[in-house]
Amino acid sequence: SYVLTQPPSVSVAPGKTARITCGGNNIGSKVVHWYQQTPGRAPVLVMYYDSDRPSGIPERFSGSNSGNTATLTISRVEAGDEADYYCHVWGSSNDVFFGGGTKLTVL
Amino acid sequence: EVQLVQSGAEVKKPGESLKISCKGSGYNFANYWIAWVRQMPGKGLEWMGIIYPDDSETRYSPSFAGQVTISVDKSFTTVHLQWSSLKASDSAMYYCARKSDPVVTTSPFDSWGQGTLVSVSS
Numbered sequence: 670s671y672v673l674t675q676p677p678s679v680s681v682a683p684g685k686t687a688r689i690t691c692g693g694n695n696i697g698s699k700v701v702h703w704y705q706q707t708p709g710r711a712p713v714l715v716m717y718y719d720s721d722r723p724s725g726i727p728e729r730f731s732g733s734n735s736g737n738t739a740t741l742t743i744s745r746v747e748a749g750d751e752a753d754y755y756c757h758v759w760g761s762s763n764d765v766f767f768g769g770g771t772k773l774t775v776l
Numbered sequence: 777e778v779q780l781v782q783s784g785a786e787v788k789k790p791g792e793s794l795k796i797s798c799k800g801s802g803y804n805f806a807n808y809w810i811a812w813v814r815q816m817p818g819k820g821l822e823w824m825g826i827i828y829p830d831d832s833e834t835r836y837s838p839s840f841a842g843q844v845t846i847s848v849d850k851s852f853t854t855v856h857l858q859w860s861s862l863k864a865s866d867s868a869m870y871y872c873a874r875k876s877d878p879v880v881t882t883s884p885f886d887s888w889g890q891g892t893l894v895s896v897s898s
Binding site: 670699700702704706711712713714717718723753755757758759762763764765766767768769770 | 809811813820821822823826835837838871873876881882883884885886888889890891
């Protein structure tokens with residue numbers, strides 16, 4: 670088993686920078702993916718392999734991963750970024766681990 | 777365009793059986809892993825298991841092993857999630873998701889179904 674720890678909530682004013690963390694034992698040795706989920710919708714991939722953005726995801730979204738913490742950074746936050754964000758890593762046996770999710774609130 | 781289309785919402789009683797589906801299209805269905813993910817009301821994502829359609833190789837999360845069955849019908853490009861005896865605690869939204877790369881073991885889920893809401897109540 671592998672535990673991923675996310676803060677339950679992050680609040681940020683519009684135009685500021687939001688940083689959502691995902692903690693795990695030596696997570697820097699793994700690749701991390703991030704999903705955004707808005708109410709009533711399926712999750713959407715917003716960052717993969719730590720810091721790659723899928724097409725259609727704004728450049729305001731960036732990612733990093735080192736040591737025991739991976740971070741999804743959203744610059745110049747907009748109201749439309751308000752959502753739940755989940756990190757994801759793979760285990761050694763083709764098993765999947767999700768973080769508990771972080772609710773991003775735009776003040 | 778890659779699409780995963782799930783079957784509709786279900787309302788069941790405890791003890792009943794259920795099979796929900798996830799139909800893939802727009803890609804070579806057989807060669808991409810499909811996972812099932814549970815989301816209980818107001819809660820986070822929980823991985824249930826994953827199947828490789830080409831040979832039906834399946835892995836289950838320890839939390840769900842023995843509780844559900846994941847299967848595939850390649851001829852209909854459809855993956856199923858099945859319960860033999862539902863419990864009220866199975867009430868949740870269930871998503872299927874496609875692993876983006878058939879070869880890279882750590883690839884992300886790049887496409888998700890729209891979700892199937894399962895409600896179990898007496």
